[in-house]
Amino acid sequence: MPINVLVVDDSPFFQRRLREMLDECADLNVVGVAANGREAVAMTKNLRPDVITMDYEMPVMDGVSAVRQIMAEQPTPILMFSSLTYEGARITLDALDAGAVDFLTKDFAEASAHAPTLKQTLHDRIMTICARQVRAPVAPARAIQPALLRDRVKLLLLGASTGGPVALSEVLAQLPENFPLPIVLVQHMPENFTRPFAERLDATARVRVREAQDGDILVAGTALLAPGGKQLMLDRLGRVRILPGDERVNYRPSLDITFGSAANAFADQVLAVVLTGMGSDGCEGARLIKQNGGFVWSQDQASCVVDGMPMAVARAGLTDRVLSLSDIGATLAREL
Template identity: 50%
Template sequence: MSLRVVVVDDSGFFRRRIVEILNADVGIEVVGTAANGQEAIEVVKQLNPDVVTMDIEMPVMDGITAVRRIMAESPRPILMFSTLTTEGAKATLDALDAGAMDFLPKRFSEMAADEDSAKILLRRRVRALGRARLIRPTAAPLTERSASAPSSTPILTARALAAAAPRLSPSTTPVRNLRAVLIGTSTGGPVALQEVLKGLPKNFPLPIILVQHMPASFTPAFAERLNNLCQITVKEAATGDVLKPGSALLAPGGVQLLIEGGAQQRIRIEDSPPGTIYKPSVDITFKSAVGALRSQVLAIVLTGMGADGREGTRALKANGAHVWAQDAASCVVFGMPAAVIDAGLADQILPLKEVGPALLKGFC
């Protein structure tokens, strides 16, 4: 059975283009379109699609409002199309907070190196969302400070491992004498990171490095939002930044974050090696931590498509680091954690809602 999709955009040209691209995949069928958010709500109710693609700026009703209504009345995976601007970043983050699961640039030239690759990426992301789980973490909106890719099809062995994995017991977990927490994530990551970080106290005793697949124009806005939500300090990382307790550094989009050793661990930001798919890449950041931090690392891999993070985790694990992975049931897309679990690298497999409390119990 084909994946049923509704395409929503106020531009007739863009709607036709997306319909043509998606319908070229024998496993995808565009069953309807809409020109604004109000139409989208009605079309989704009538046609019951598996996935919706949604523009943000539209007349009558904007995409963010439409996402909020759809997720309240007839929830399903929604892919946003966004402009890669500061305002576009803020709006996209609002849409993700409202319930959208993923986003892509509206310009194909910003989506991939060439048009054919962009078309493949779009189809892949839509197919992945068709398999995604409708799970929204119970977290505060990303608005104010709180007091408190490759196929991602899950592998059966990963599901079995996740179901049988031991639950975290802070009294028995051998996570001690650490110098940093590293977290890697992709699809579903913005809300997942919010869920993990929101409850950490200002005096959390370890520095945290965050690697989220995200464009360069989005990471400053995302870091600012996390900083407004969390008690710990969150900022977009820059070359020369020192790893400090109670502080999280977010890898900038479009480049790579490396951790350098020495008397103080510092950040170096550099361009990606030729052929690098993910910018930033969890693998590249995790591997850099091997030389700088050796075994004194807790690496956490959260929801996301593909397998980025597996090889970096393998390198850390070989040097004695500890690894946690998000479980299948709480992932939006069980790709990255599944890759780590299937490789036998996860020391603990946790539901998303337990990751933050586990950090508190283990280190506070």
């Protein structure tokens, strides 16, 4: 059966383009179109869609308020549309905190050009966030003695994609102010989103958080967030290198690239944690970390928004420990 989609947008142009793109997908069905958040709340109750696409700036009731009310009254997966501005990024992060699952950037030029790439991206994102897959259990990971981690690990890496903003916030909130390791964060995000995201994390975490800059030195108790649209690498002197994003690489920033550089620079002194996200970014980087004697943890399936990335690592036999999101931060604080 097709997935039923409710489109929420105050722009007649975007209403029409989204409906056209979705109607071209045989496994998607547009059940309704709402022009503001209040209509979206009412139509969600009446139509019970499988997923909602939601604009953030609308009259009567804005997108964030609508997300908050829908998640309280009729929880439904919501995909936000956002502008690439700083303010657009801030509002999108508010929507993710309110319960939206993921977001796509809103580009009038791309939508006007009838770009097949946008249609495919929209289709794939909807299918992923609506998926309810039953997977075979992963073999238990081998136990690692806490003393071994404390004695060896000198760098903590946290990587995420879909669902990551909330997951990273929860993990960092459980770390103490005097956390003894430097932290590098890699979250799939476009340019202009990572600076407000770092500011948000810094306001809620006890460790310091900021967007990484080229030449930064790793410091214990400070988390550096990879800039959107670029790649973050580490050198053997513990310095951060920010490189332009290569169009041939799907993710900018990429867990694989940061993890791989950390494995080369820090050998067996790395602990990488792969959190919620679609795809398999991080798997090859985790392989390099393991080959160099480092450690890899992954978030469990039940607590992921999308379990593609952590499950790829686990199924490759690279995970030392599988943990629920609620346990990751506390375990890091206790054992490191």
